Amino acid sequence: MRVLAAMSGGVDSAVAAARAVEAGHDVVGVHLALSRMPGTLRTGSRGCCTIEDSMDAQRAANIIGIPYYVWDFSERFKLDVVDDFIAEYSAGRTPNPCMRCNERIKFAALLEKAIDLGFDAVATGHYASISTDDHGNRELHRAAAWAKDQSYVLGVLTADQLAHSMFPLGATPSKAEVRAEAAARGFSVANKPDSHDICFIPDGDTRGWLAERVGAEQGRILERDGSVVGSHEGAHAFTVGQRKGLNLGVPSPDGRPRFVLEVKPATNEVVVGPKEALDIAEISGSKFSWAGLAPDDATVPFDCEVQIRAHADPVPAIAVLRDGVLVATPTTPLNGVAPGQTAVIYVGTRVLGQFTIDRTVSAVPMPASS
Structure with a gap:
């Protein structure tokens, strides 16, 4: 098969691409440029899809011996992931940008372009497995190693997308084994830390990032009975279940901490209450x-x-x-x-x-x- 290997610049996607080659596929590597600020470099293990990551991916592709390209998906990423993230928070919801990226970028925009170019499948470094039932229907399953299982973030894939997806790491028992394999192959990313947090907010300050784009407006923090117990600088900065950063001026009668129960963007109010609620x-x-x-x-x-x-x-x-x-x-x-x-x-x-x-x-x- 002709396989397009999505190479993020991390250890998982590099090993996945190498395994696809060893399985006998005709593989081409591609890195997705998603940042609107191409000069950005990673800070520690925060963020992804930067120039540093692109260079790491290219070095791995050179060792594997496959063609390598960088595709600019930054405009699509901004519209389908970043703008969606802002809109969802503004509406009082808590979005998952990794789900949206898999749904709309890696297994929609990327897969569509790959098929148009004659590729049969897209391979990624996700820890998940695909099996086929007795009637030839493809099924998505958890990875062998539950500690690293990433099937949750792939739950948005449809039957058509699964038909053109490949996860070479699905049966791998541990991330340590993948790192050891990367080192044996001579990949410089063998010990590269995993990325975490939201890739387009590399400093991890989601509240500050949203405030710059949505604006900050003082509002009320309410108990479930409607009594005012504090104030805030913007409801978009809160999410259900949050405990820290409430800065309440009125202690709870029983002395127990309060948690965010509801966010009301229309009135710029936040409702708090006990954990059991x-x-x-x-x-x-x-x-x-x-x-x-x-x-x-x-x-x-x-x-x-x-x-x-x-x-x-x-x-x-x-x-x-x-x-x-x-x-x-x-x-x-x-x-x-x-x-x-x-x-x-x-x-x-x-x-x-x-x-x-x-x-x-x-x-x-x-x-x-x-």
Whole structure:
């Protein structure tokens, strides 16, 4: 097969590209230039897709012996990931930019261009596996090493995208083994730290970054009964479940800490309360997709597991498609769920699908605001 290897400049994608070559594929490496500031360099392990990363990717491609190109996707990235991130926070939701990047850039824009150029598949360094059922349908599954499993952030992939995807690291038992293989191959990135945080906010100051783009306007912090307990400089800086940075002027009657329960961008208000009020009995969303073959009849409730963060534990649940909305009811309450997060549905190790959380139902009824 003709395979386009997406090379981020990290150790995982370099080893994935090398393994694709050794599997007998005709491989071409490509690095995506996503930054609108091409002179930016990484700081430690923050950020990705910078000039330094591009050079690291090219050195790995040279050792592997494959052609290497840099494709400028910065405009598409700004529109589909960065601007979406700002809009979601402005609406009081908590988006996952890595999900949007996989959905709209790596497995949409990149894959579309790859297919137009005659490639059969795109290979990445994600830790996930693809298998085929008895009828030839492709399925997305967790990686062999659950500690490094990245199937959650790939939950947005559709059946058509899975048909053209390749994850050479899926069966690897540990990241240490990948680093050892990279060192044996002579890759300079063998001990390069993993990137973390939001790649387009490399200093990690999300609140300051948003304030520059959305603006800061003082608003009220309220208890669930509507009483004012503090003030803030912009509701967009808060997310459900947050505890730090509230700066409340009125202590809680029981002395326990308060957490953000709701963000109201229309009124620029933040609602806080006790930790137990974060327990969620039901989540749902109308923006959903199936990763491969859809259930025979999703309108019939089915057993599954739901995962709401990349590093969260999956929770047993019952899911059902009701009036065009995918609803998941966990057997034990979820904690600190925010609208805008992605819920990924698993059946065993298989990723069945995902939805963006539009609505949550609290396990602890919230008193009406005054």
